[in-house]
Amino acid sequence: MVTVLLLCSAALVLVALAVGLWSSASAREQRRLSTQHAEQRLTRAYSAPRLAGLGDAPAPMPVSSAVPAGAPWDALMRRAALPTGWRVPLLILAGAALLAWITAARLGTAWAVPIVLVLSALASGFWISRRISRLQSKLLRQLPDFLDNLVRLAALGNSLQMAFQTSAAQVPMPLRGLLDTTLSYTRSGLDLDRALAQAAQPYRLEALNVLSVVLGVSVRIGGRADQILQRMADFMRDLDQAQQELMATTSETRMSAWVLGLLPPISAVLMAITSPDFFQPIIHEPLGHKLLLWALGLEMIGGFLLYRLAKSI
Template sequence: MVFALLLASVAMVLVAAALALWSGASAREQRQVSLQHAEQRLARSGPGNAALPELGSAPAGGARARGERPWDALLRRAALPTGWRVPLLVVGMSLLATWIATARLGTWWMVPIMLVLCTLVVWFWLGRRIANLQRRLLRQLPDFLDNLVRLAGLGNSLQMAFQTATAQVPMPLRGLLDTTLSYTRSGLDLDRALAQASQPYRLEPLNVLAVVLGVSVRIGGRADQILQRMSDFMRDLDQAQQELMATTSETRMSAWVLGLLPPICAVLMAIASPDFFQPVIHEPLGHKLLLGALALETAGAFLLYRLAKSI
């Protein structure tokens, strides 16, 4: 029976991973379509487009810097320090919580369940941090574009206007722009440097800005007008998103509470009163009830997820 519980816990992890991949599938497909459309429009703009970088493509030097760890991009996107410290801290706390629950109940079947719960908690925590950082970057970007347009309208070159406007931007956008300028000092063009610096954050407006800068530098044109329209559109989009979030916040929060409350309460009650849960652990009927609860929790979490994503 312990093996069956282990399989059920592994299945829950796989379902959570599948939900994460499925939630980003539509966004990736839409991004790919927009990339192809932008490339086709650039291909019709003239023979000088041969040197233009592809939207979202990896700049020269590769998508990941040499010596960078696979999880550094995720940590940077979540506004966390890169390196081994945060992963080791998360793994250590998860193992400590798992050991406490296992020692308290005296059974090894708590190991997979606690690992699943810790994985879900870490996933939710990272997702919240990533969403907050992306929201802050998008709210700071229109002011930066307005300042860039103003400096370019005074007669400065686009590169000089970009450098001057960067000095007036607060964090966290300031860190991304400083990284872009450091890449330009190492020999990259401004658009390629911006694409490489913004790659860990996965923000489509930054990719569009990189393409606009590349077209302006290599072909020319009124980039200030395009940037001004981008700034106005981003402000309108941010206002609409805030109104949508305010309207649907109660439903989304209810989905999270209803999805996470049963397993967290069950684990806390099992740790607080192990004798109360002994029949569930050792009796065949308790095993069936526990497997049924896991199946119902998985189905309910999936339905609540679909409900929250459909809004």
Template sequence: MTPLLLGSSALLLVAAAMALWWGLATRVQQRAAAEHAASRLAQPAARTPTDDARNQRPPSKRWQDLLRRAGLSPTVRSVVLLLVPGIVLAIAAAMRLGVAVFGLFVFALYVLGIGLWLYRRMEKIQQRLVSQMPDFLENMVRMAGIGNSLSMAFQSATQNVDPPLRPILDNALTYTRAGMDLDRALQHAAQSYRLRPLEMLAVILGTSIRIGGRSDQILQRMSDFMRDLEEVQRELQATTSETRMSAWVLGLLPIVAGLIMALGSPDFFQPMFHDPLGKKILLVAALMELGGGFLLYRLAKSL
């Protein structure tokens, strides 16, 4: 039964890879348009001081930044709450099957699942932050157009912004009240979120405050470009969502099926960890799963 399940999983992975490959040609043009638009916004012309400061942050600060980007409290309590259920599940699985290695495997899968969940939360928050930027920039343009300075326009536009962008802007205003320049305050407040539009806004504000110029026109063009970029990305995600979901389902299907078999019938599955042939079958299954998962990942990323 187990070799049949492994063979079926391998065939499913091959079929998914072929389906993704055949559908790739129809999406090349949309992908190229989205990448061209994203590269203009995401790639800086030169290395900025924010990049250097980010790379020099200690590991503890990086974990706190990761939790902030995921919308969680950057405390040890949050880390403990995330890990304790995985430890309990790993102990229960090891006791159920009577094999400590299986408990470690379950804990590794739990950590992987938590990582994917955090990544998805960060992605959603980043999308919400980017979607709020055009309205904020247009409010700044209107305030600057009636005679307000950039600092006053920034402060007035912040009052009409909702979370998750509002706390970042409020932190920047707090730093300015402490004597920091507006551009440096905005860079410092947005450092944990790694949001390029805010870093670009900080550069524009710093240049306009120190040198001058028609910053309202630059902000308006930046707002229009971000709206166009968001529309292109939304169309691309809608086009490829079904294929990416199929890749996730097919990639996780063998793992979920193996866990259900092991936990539902431990007497049947336990010899796989002790018999030499069973160990070889598990090794082959793990290699096939890694190879098929990597292939699905590469094909899904190419869409």
């Protein structure tokens, strides 16, 4: 019976990983298509008037996909405003292992270890996703003011690179860190649009990708980039206001989905730690084994349905 429980726990881990990979893959493909579409429209808009008098205009150079060397999860840590390296993952693993050991020692069986590890992974994922959402919201709220300063300095006669550097010095964190990284890449020889795209790659924000495309087209082809940047700033303010209203409307449903999905297993683990005698019949009796298997199956189905409900909003 312990083997069956371990297999069910492993299946739960695989299902959670598959759902995460599926959602992240679809989101990455949507961002890639949106950026490609915006780049094509901007290229046609700028190159069409210039082809008549200047011949073939150079096409925007592709953005480098290289990322700074480091641990595989460094991009995720930067996106969540956490220190890169091994410290945070090791702390999370140590905490999960300690909690799993305490639970297994209290219950007297090893089948609790994978379940506690899965719950710890879900709780850590929820915590990291909340930090990512907050950081992305801060970046999107700071971008319109940065674009306003950029447009104002460009309208005064400064070059786009100089206006970008001056505006970056007036921006608070966390956007200041991203812009400082962009300027450090430009000092190493990268063009401004490539440097911005590479610095913004860990954050996975479509607005930054579009901004890098606009800067690249303006630097290589020319045109009134200040008008496009001003429209971007106005659009981002309207979009942020609409997103805040949508978040306020749907926050109760999304939070309810998280609570309903995590409350039963977390409550069971806490009860098993505090009162192990209460769970002894479930572990040692055949009827308890069946009830536990049914509970795991229903939890998997309910978690998936709640996930689909939260993603559809």
